[in-house]
Every structure is written in structure tokens, then in C-alpha cells.
Amino acid sequence: MSAAPAPALKNVKKKATAPSPRAKPGRPPRALDQDLRERILDVAEEQFSKHGYDAVSTRAVAKAAGATSAMIHYYFSTKRELFDAVFARRADILNVERMASLDAYEKRSGKDVSVEGAIEAFLAPTLARMDETEGWRYYLALVAQVGHKPQWGGEVMTRSFDPVIQRLISVIRKAMPEAADVNLYWAYHFLSGALLLTLAETDRIDRLSNGQCRSADIDAILPRMVRFAAAGFRSICGAAAK
Amino acid sequence: MSAAPAPALKNVKKKATAPSPRAKPGRPPRALDQDLRERILDVAEEQFSKHGYDAVSTRAVAKAAGATSAMIHYYFSTKRELFDAVFARRADILNVERMASLDAYEKRSGKDVSVEGAIEAFLAPTLARMDETEGWRYYLALVAQVGHKPQWGGEVMTRSFDPVIQRLISVIRKAMPEAADVNLYWAYHFLSGALLLTLAETDRIDRLSNGQCRSADIDAILPRMVRFAAAGFRSICGAAAK
DNA sequence: GTCTATAAGATGATAGAC
């Protein structure tokens, strides 16, 4: 349930003169298998995130992982399935954490559920991960890109994240029982856009603000995003909404 | 200043048995030149938007435009310059419209500038274009994707759109003179995310809301986005902000 | 499990005829 530490490249260059020093015969190198598989996932995650799915070749991933492209197909069959594995790996972790966070918030707040509280419980796990490892930062930037791709933005995102979003909205609904569904969904849409642009870490805001804001400054972002979105939810879902 | 109507493909298939029927000799076909150039831009816009820059080949663009890939390089030298031309074409139009809209709002509101008014003046031209032609929808979805690409999200977006954004913030500042710059920039960052996700039109919100919201329903989006963002700006820039 | 070799085709870009 905790993050997998990004393993450093180990057998970067094993091509030499002598016949390659493989695992000792007599015992299937079970550990190494998982090692390479994970290393491929790590490298693919980084490259897909940095350059986009289509700009990355299986060869490039293989090379950076210290293997050949044949190994990519051995473990993942196709490039697309490699992507799916990359995407699902941390999505599963994130979904568990978000669900747990929302559950915990609902339990401890009892009847005093607030919009701020719900949104904070939803955002905190994700933004915390963003502050953790390079791997998570790559992954979350990849989510931001996928979320804006015409086909994938609908399908992949829906498949991966819908249950938690419905859960979030159900908690917010407890804080605003009078809110109409349409308004709740549009409000989430705006919040989602704000979150995804944050995960993208494009440094746009750094330039725009002339260095006064920094894309990766989670401590500055989280409280502001919570307040911004909560006020937004209230203004379009509240009693005064048209 | 109005939108260029998307021209239908005209000379789709001129490859046949006879030597290709080119323009009549004696007069350089000036009109046709611009025709093809624009058609290439239209087609590239559509394909870059639908599949992403890296997934589209110059051959594919050429074919859809009823020409050969050599013509792409004749008019634009490189694939990247083709992209830049696609991106700049409507960015220029949009920038003029947004500036004019902000100017007009500031003029007619005098001293009574409101956050809602400024945001509405900023958003309205863009969302109106989204409701106009396929070409504009493709373009705006492309902007959303570019805005989340690691390199381009910073550089291309900054180069193309920063002046209008600074203008928007300067108008909002008149409505909230006490607001700190950092807060204004972060608030814009959230608004920008909400806008870009809207421009992407991924149908995610349609699925999530089980059809209650439609990605292209500008009449539903604009007023909600204005209220949502205005409330957000006030909540993190207002006197009560920490 | 890991490699080399290769199939089968696509890619960005250019040269040169017309």
C-alpha cells in the first residue's frame, strides 16, 4: 500500500565480449524477473510522462531499462498493454488511499460534514504523493495528459477513477443536501480541471507569476485549492444558485 | 476577425492515368496556393487535435488534404513548424477577441468592476468559439492537450497567451485591490485548469454524470464557471484569506 | 528469461523532374 521505491538501474550494460552472465543455472531467477518487470514499468512511466505515449518507442523504454525491446513484449505483449499496466499500477494505490481518506473523514466528522473537509480529504492523498518520489510525479503528470486526450480522457479516466469521484460527491452531498446533481457534477468538473493542471507541473504558473508561484509547492497549493473549490461548490450548488 | 469557414476538400483525388491536370500554364495559380496552405492547416489542426502531435504523420496530413507530404515541407519546412502555424493561427484571433472583450468590460463598468464581470469577459469569447465551428473545437481541444504537455505546457502556452492573462489579472485586481499577487496567480491557475478541461471535451463528465451534463453544453458551463471561479478568487484573495 | 536477428512497414525530410 505504500509507494514502491524507484530502483536504480542495475544491469545497465551487459553487452560485452563474453557470453552474457545470466542467472546461475539450476534455479529460476524469480527475483530478477520481477526486478526487470518493475524497472520497465518505472522507465515507461517516466518516458510516457515526459514525452507522451506516442513519442516513446518500446526500444527506448527497453534501452533505458537495460534490456531489449523483446523483453517488453515478453512481459507486456503490446505497447498499449505496457501503458495500461503503468497506468493501473499507481491508480490502484491512489484509489485505495482516496477511499480510505474519504471514509476516515466521514467517520470522524459525523454529522458535521463540510465541503472543505470533503475536498481536502479527496485532494490530500494525491498531492501528498506528488511531494514524495519522482515516480509519483511522473505518474501524476501522465494522468494529467491522459485526462486531456480525446479518446483516453473519457475512457481511461472513467474506468480508473469513477468510483472514488462518486464517493467524493456523495460526501459533499451530505454537506449540501439541497444541491442539484447537475451542479455538483459541473463543480467537480471544475475542481478536476484545477487538480489535473496542478499535477501536470508545466511551470506555466512559475513563468506567469514571474517566480512568485512554484508549480511543485504543494504547501501553497493544497489549502488554496481547498478553499477555492469549496467556495466554488457552494456558489453554484447553494440555495442562491439559479 | 471572424472565423474562417472550413473549406471542403476539393481536389481529393487527382491521381489517375493521365498526366496530372495542374493549373493552367502562363499564370501562377496564386489562389490555389493559399487554398492548399489553408487546407493543410485545417487538416493538421483536426488530426493533431484528435490524435496528438506525435501520432500524426506529415503523410497522413498531406493525404487528408489531397496532396503529398512534399507539399507540407514546401509550405512549412518541418513538421514542428506546421504545428506552430496551426497553433498560432487561431491564437492570434483569440487574443484579439479576449483583449477587446476585457477592454470593453473595463470601459463600460467604470469603477464598478466585479470579479464575475472580469472573468465572464475573459471566458465568453473562447467558449463562444467552441460553440461555432468544428475547426475551432479541434483547435481548442488541441490547446488543452498542449497545455498539459511537459515542455510545451510551459513554453508554447506562455508565448501564446501570457499577455491576455496578465490583462485579465489586472482587471480582477481593480475589483480586489487588497489581493496579494500570489493568491491572484494561484486562483488564475485553478481557473485555467477548469477552462482547459472544458476545452478538451473528453465526455468524461457526460459519463460521470450519467448523461446529466454534456461536455459541449456551453450555456450550462459559462454561467457556472463564472460563479465558481469568482467565488474561488474571492475566497483565497479576500480579506479573510490567511 | 534473455538475447540476436529480422520481418514488414512507417517516418521526416530532400532531390530533381515537370
Added chain:
DNA sequence: GTCTATCATCTTATAGAC
């Protein structure tokens, strides 16, 4: 201005040796 032909390289994926 538009084309065909081509270069040199890269692409995903597979076959088969070890």
C-alpha cells in the same frame, strides 16, 4: 507549385537460439 522517387532511419512485433 506540385509531383514521384528515394534516403536513412525508426517503428512494433515475432522467431528462434541459448
